[in-house]
Amino acid sequence: xxxxxxxRIHQIDEKGRVAIPVNLRRQLRFGETLVLTKGIExxxxxxxxxxxxxxxxRVKDFPLWDEEKRRAIRYISGEAEEVEIDGQGRIxxxxxxxxxxxxxxxxxxxxxxxxxEIWNPLTYAEIHKPENINFRExxx
Amino acid sequence: xxxxxxxRIHQIDEKGRVAIPVNLRRQLRFGETLVLTKGIExxxxxxxxxxxxxxxxRVKDFPLWDEEKRRAIRYISGEAEEVEIDGQGRIxxxxxxxxxxxxxxxxxxxxxxxxxEIWNPLTYAEIHKPENINFRExxx
DNA sequence: CTTTTTTTCTCCACTTTTCCCCACCTTTTA
DNA sequence: TAAAAGGTGGGGAAAAGTGGAGAAAAAAAG
Numbered sequence: 001x002x003x004x005x006x007x008r009i010h011q012i013d014e015k016g017r018v019a020i021p022v023n024l025r026r027q028l029r030f031g032e033t034l035v036l037t038k039g040i041e042x043x044x045x046x047x048x049x050x051x052x053x054x055x056x057x058r059v060k061d062f063p064l065w066d067e068e069k070r071r072a073i074r075y076i077s078g079e080a081e082e083v084e085i086d087g088q089g090r091i092x093x094x095x096x097x098x099x100x101x102x103x104x105x106x107x108x109x110x111x112x113x114x115x116x117e118i119w120n121p122l123t124y125a126e127i128h129k130p131e132n133i134n135f136r137e138x139x140x
Numbered sequence: 141x142x143x144x145x146x147x148r149i150h151q152i153d154e155k156g157r158v159a160i161p162v163n164l165r166r167q168l169r170f171g172e173t174l175v176l177t178k179g180i181e182x183x184x185x186x187x188x189x190x191x192x193x194x195x196x197x198r199v200k201d202f203p204l205w206d207e208e209k210r211r212a213i214r215y216i217s218g219e220a221e222e223v224e225i226d227g228q229g230r231i232x233x234x235x236x237x238x239x240x241x242x243x244x245x246x247x248x249x250x251x252x253x254x255x256x257e258i259w260n261p262l263t264y265a266e267i268h269k270p271e272n273i274n275f276r277e278x279x280x
Numbered sequence: 281c282t283t284t285t286t287t288t289c290t291c292c293a294c295t296t297t298t299c300c301c302c303a304c305c306t307t308t309t310a
Numbered sequence: 311t312a313a314a315a316g317g318t319g320g321g322g323a324a325a326a327g328t329g330g331a332g333a334a335a336a337a338a339a340g
Contacts, residue, residue: 147326151328153330228328
């Protein structure tokens, strides 16, 4: 029986709340607001307010009459939600993002350069088997 | 077990009223008038009065002898309606906009840079599947 | 014009969701 | 091994969302 010392997998309770792992939480300022948005794959992107605003700044002047760009902007930012971290270090994940990421009772936290991600643990494992990854051009 | 905690999907009642989600409503000033207009896709664009006037300002000097531009302006602004937010945070959606966006009993709210949008949830989901979106130029 | 009918507006009541606690168990740290 | 910190669950008050009744206003009919 697998010991459950895995600080990246956390439980999502009935109310949709999940505790952010301490090691990620330590990278946040106290009381910081986070922005949750639809990930490009079946996951949730979690930005700090600062990073999110940098992104918005970058797309500020995109021409929204262009259908492709408009839809892409809408995909990324249209369903974004600001959430506060509660007294127990938890966030409340909105229902529409839970269902996008196919999340139910537990989730997996992943660190990325400018944000972190919340995945269904099974979906994540499936996609990120080493034999499924192409490392060409990764400048190690 | 799918719970229906989805704060972006709201019910449209018999009278055509719908509550604006709090997180969007918080971005509005109290008692603010909104401008609803025909969206470029099958949706309704919702501007604050201010943003709407900025838009009108930008198209003020468009050459209306140009048929393409004349029709585009007419499309966007010709059927616009001002609506007030009622005591319960709801707006009344005019019938011609309901039918343009193919709305019946429920709708989905989407945030865009200078306005927000009201969609039929099914229409929205259909168009915004990740495989239908071109993310190439999104500077994440 | 007045009366009747329809539509719109305003308010009230009920249900669901969110927010803010506290309690408790587990894991890490000293 | 004890103390502190992290993670999980739940109760209850407050806020958000929803439906409907009745008043007011507008439109239609006589």
